Amino acid sequence: MRHDGRLSRMLHVLLHMEEQQRPMTSEEIAGMLGTNPALVRRTLAGLREGGYVVSERGHGGGWMLGRPLAEMTLRDVYDAVGSPEIFALGLADDQPQCLVEQAVNTALRQTLDEARALLLRRFAEIRVSDLRDDFASRAAALGLNVGLSCADA
């Protein structure tokens, strides 16, 4: 089953945006992600609605952070990209007549809900700026300067 990489990609983009002190174009970002500008605009549109980024059109336009990374959690970004389905695992039938299947659903749903709750709780605890700090540590450990992070950036 194909994975949904929107959260992952947008986090990547947000971190690079903070490094840059200028608007980044969809084309630049697309090159960075290995995809194309239309998809970038489509996905960033959700972040814009949440005020996490702002976009400007025309000459010198592009995408910039709408607020500091310390003021967004992974949960915020997850919701901003549309709160995609978390699990590939699912129930065969959501509202079955069969009592046996209802028992199966109850057990599975309860377990999935618990795992989902844990995941979202963790997401809510992690600020996007925490990832940047982790990145900074990695860079320091390798003796690199910040800004040379992405081969294609």
Next chain:
Amino acid sequence: MRHDGRLSRMLHVLLHMEEQQRPMTSEEIAGMLGTNPALVRRTLAGLREGGYVVSERGHGGGWMLGRPLAEMTLRDVYDAVGSPEIFALGLADDQPQCLVEQAVNTALRQTLDEARALLLRRFAEIRVSDLRDDFASRAAALGLNVGLSCADA
């Protein structure tokens, strides 16, 4: 994203198998699940390899439990159907050069791993027979006899 219902379906089937004191044909099971016999055979094949069910060909053949439901956990069944991917959420790139993306991956992977571990731990704690007991309670609460559970069974 379409869900993977194999675990859910096989649990449903196992519980019905226990009720029956005779082999169930793939066609019967397929009718119960609202699908077709070939798919049932394909999926049950995994359970047979694990010894959770046995199959007999020819006249009077079909599928039966290979061991008591008290001796299988949801985790066992999950593994028997091929340990399908749990998450629809995923990373954009598994082994990126970009340090920023590595930081993103580390955080996401850690959180997903934690949620996965919780899920599998819970699965390992639940015996299939526990679901049957839950089902029995439901039936009792509705004043029904066991055996009248599945409209199509």
Next chain:
DNA sequence: TATCACGAAACAACAGAAGTTACATGAGCC
């Protein structure tokens, strides 16, 4: 007014489970 860059719609590509068809294999029954 020419160019740049986003905005948005429409459509094709892709991946993996599910659904389907077809046929071979083996077990019981007459």
Next chain:
DNA sequence: GGCTCATGTAACTTCTGTTGTTTCGTGATA
């Protein structure tokens, strides 16, 4: 032995949602 039942298996199609792509409209800057 031959018929029928049921599994075993392979090949192919369908379905669903993200991703990829193209195209054109709109607004901003020079």
